[in-house]
Amino acid sequence: MHLPRHVNERELTERLTRFEIETPSWGYADTGTRFGKFLQDAAARNLDEKLADAGQVHRYTGCCPTVAVHVLWDFPVGSDSSEVAQRAAKQGVRIGSINPNVFQDQCYKYGSLGNRDPAIRQRARRHILDSVELGRRVESNLLSLWFADGTNYPGQANIRQRKRWFQEELKTVHDAMPPHMRMLVEYKPFEPAFYHTDIADWGMACGFARRAGPRAKVLVDTGHHLPGCNIEHIVAYLIDEQMLGGFHFNDRKYADDDLTMGSIDPYQLFRIFHEITAAEFELGRDLEIAYMVDQSHNLKPKIEAMIQTVMTAQTHFAKVLLVDHKALAEARARDDIIAAEGILVDAYQTDVRPLLAEYRRSRGLAEDPLAAFRESGYVERAARERAVGKSREGASYA
Ligand code: PSV
Ligand code: MN
Numbered sequence: 001m002h003l004p005r006h007v008n009e010r011e012l013t014e015r016l017t018r019f020e021i022e023t024p025s026w027g028y029a030d031t032g033t034r035f036g037k038f039l040q041d042a043a044a045r046n047l048d049e050k051l052a053d054a055g056q057v058h059r060y061t062g063c064c065p066t067v068a069v070h071v072l073w074d075f076p077v078g079s080d081s082s083e084v085a086q087r088a089a090k091q092g093v094r095i096g097s098i099n100p101n102v103f104q105d106q107c108y109k110y111g112s113l114g115n116r117d118p119a120i121r122q123r124a125r126r127h128i129l130d131s132v133e134l135g136r137r138v139e140s141n142l143l144s145l146w147f148a149d150g151t152n153y154p155g156q157a158n159i160r161q162r163k164r165w166f167q168e169e170l171k172t173v174h175d176a177m178p179p180h181m182r183m184l185v186e187y188k189p190f191e192p193a194f195y196h197t198d199i200a201d202w203g204m205a206c207g208f209a210r211r212a213g214p215r216a217k218v219l220v221d222t223g224h225h226l227p228g229c230n231i232e233h234i235v236a237y238l239i240d241e242q243m244l245g246g247f248h249f250n251d252r253k254y255a256d257d258d259l260t261m262g263s264i265d266p267y268q269l270f271r272i273f274h275e276i277t278a279a280e281f282e283l284g285r286d287l288e289i290a291y292m293v294d295q296s297h298n299l300k301p302k303i304e305a306m307i308q309t310v311m312t313a314q315t316h317f318a319k320v321l322l323v324d325h326k327a328l329a330e331a332r333a334r335d336d337i338i339a340a341e342g343i344l345v346d347a348y349q350t351d352v353r354p355l356l357a358e359y360r361r362s363r364g365l366a367e368d369p370l371a372a373f374r375e376s377g378y379v380e381r382a383a384r385e386r387a388v389g390k391s392r393e394g395a396s397y398a
Contacts, residue, residue: 001354006324015277015286016359017063019317021249022096022292023306024068028053031296039390041383043302047074048087049386053303055091056378060369061310062360066096068144068292071131072104085139095138097184097246097292100131103148103192113169114149114162114198121165128173136178142290143177144219144246145170146186150193150200162198167211174213184219184245184290185209189226191256202234206243217245221294222272223256224248232271239279239287246290247272249313258295260305262312269312270348273320281325301379307370315352318359322347 003009028044030037044050047069054067067088075081088095102112102124110116112124128145135143149166151157174183187205190197199205202218209216218238225231238244251259251269262269280286291313297305324343331339357367366372 001352001358003355004322004324006326007322012318012321013359013362015321016314016318017363018286019314020063020065020291021310021313022066022068022290023054023057023064023310024070024292024294024296025050025054025074026068026070027293027295027297027306028302029073032298038298040302041387041390042379043386044382045386045390047079047084048091049382050074051088051091051093053306053382055093056303056373057306057310058093060307060366060373061314062363062365063314064093064306064310066094068097068099068294069095069138069140070099070101071127071134072101075134081134081137084137088138095140097142097144097290098131098135098138098140099144099146100128102127103146108148110157111149111162111198112147113166114147114157115165116157116161121169125169125172129176132173132177132181135181141180142182142184142246143173144184144186144290144292145173146188146219146221147199148192150190150195150197152193152195154195156195159196159198166198166208170208170212170216174216177215181215182245183209183212183216185212185216186219186221186224186248188221188224188256202238206238206241209243209245218243219246219248219290220244221248221250221256222261222268223250223252223258223294227254231268232275235272236275236279239275244287244289246292248292248294249309250293250295258297260295260297260300260312261293261309262316266312266316267348269316270319270344273317274323274344274347277317277320277323278325278328303379304370304373307373311356311369314356318352318356319347319350322350322352 028050030039030043044053058064085095102108107120107123113121115121132143185205185208187199187201188197189200205218209218222231249261251261251264253264293309328340328343360367
């Protein structure tokens with residue numbers, strides 16, 4: 001593909017190659033809404049099948065070498081967690097972020113680290129510390145924390161007191177992590193709590209992370225913002241504060257919809273990536289950011305949806321790599337808003353499909369990973385094997 005003069009082809013290719021995306025184990029399993037769960041014959045039934053499916057995504061895209069795991073969903077009590085790193089390697093992937101689960105057990109009805117009962121707080125802390133240990137065993141270096149804690153009614157709880165419990169507990173966990181491990185603190189404005197959520201926005205996540213310690217950073221889940229929120233501004237701010245640790249990518253129309261990344265507002269995705277690559281251009285180095293997908297496809301076929309997601313991510317990342325940062329700085333210096341905006345729009349409107357096809361071909365990958373995967377017959381084979389014994393009864397959301 002003919003590249004604009006300001007783009008260095010080698011640098012672009014190298015940056016694309018360093019852009020890796022983690023896929024979530026829970027994106028390969030049957031999931032649903034609180035109203036029901038629609039099963040797919042080919043959906044993974046256990047960790048090994050999830051790793052195999054993630055391995056397929058990596059095999060066809062070449063940029064998804066790690067898989068996020070959710071502790072209770074992937075390591076149910078009593079399950080064998082030994083040799084998971086080797087089992088992942090067999091599928092061509094590694095274990096990525098560890099996601100403790102302190103929201104689904106009955107004891108967490110009124111919260112986990114924010115629960116007024118010290119025994120429950122201790123139980124939640126224990127589970128997270130066990131997850132740190134699990135991370136060590138499966139060779140992960142990322143602890144990703146999301147809490148469902150919050151309240152539904154004014155007056156229900158002492159918000160300031162809960163904040164202090166969170167502060168204390170997060171610091172304890174931070175200090176217990178092995179030196180190579182990082183902690184990511186995720187925020188969400190509402191759901192499941194509908195009045196107040198203990199870590200409701202990026203500012204709170206940033207405050208908690210700062211107090212926890214230097215290896216704690218903020219995790220931005222793109223679906224966790226109120227309508228109209230300028231997410232790229234948050235991203236830029238956190239980068240400048242050296243507090244941006246990672247992303248959970250997905251798209252939304254209303255709230256935490258878990259729709260495919262870039263399916264609703266692809267320009268937003270471009271704007272988010274632009275803030276990152278613009279900062280990298282200034283700094284002259286890559287930022288340490290964990291790019292992760294957090295999507296559960298209830299209706300789309302799961303592996304295909306994940307490949308589609310990853311291709312969308314790569315497409316938009318390639319587009320921001322075309323931005324002419326020098327010309328942008330010059331336009332800004334003249335207060336030429338039309339030109340400055342035009343530089344972004346030019347890059348956004350460039351058709352990077354030929355560039356990506358060439359890039360993939362040069363790495364021995366299929367030009368169109370989605371088409372190649374579809375042709376492979378993997379889903380049909382998985383459906384034949386996995387549908388057997390899959391109960392059609394009791395498909396309500398567990
Ligand atoms: C919560 O909505 C969330 O975004 C957290 O990251 C959880 O770990 C994940 O979804 C579970 O699907
Ligand atoms: Mn998330």
